Amino acid sequence: MTEVVHYALVIAHAIESLPLSRAKRQLLSKITDLDIAGRINGFGGCIAKNKTLGEEVGLAETTV
Numbered sequence: 687m688t689e690v691v692h693y694a695l696v697i698a699h700a701i702e703s704l705p706l707s708r709a710k711r712q713l714l715s716k717i718t719d720l721d722i723a724g725r726i727n728g729f730g731g732c733i734a735k736n737k738t739l740g741e742e743v744g745l746a747e748t749t750v
Contacts (some may be wrong), residue, residue, distance in 0.1 A: 692726050712743045713750065 702711070716739060721732040734742075736750040743750075 692728055709743065709745060713739065713745060716742050 704711070704714075706714070717732050717734075720734050720739075724731045724733055737747045739745075740747045740750045
């Protein structure tokens with residue numbers, strides 16, 4: 687049996703240290719979380735659409 691293990695590079699507190707508004711910080715954090723999860727699952731990164739991201743953080747799709 688062969689097991690494939692994927693790893694993701696994570697830089698702790700990178701987003702929190704940026705001088706951004708709360709909404710932008712939440713959006714970037716969500717994208718980062720989805721990107722890490724996507725890479726662990728073998729994708730190239732975050733595969734979510736703008737509509738989904740907007741719903742997750744309470745922003746309009748066009749704002750995302």
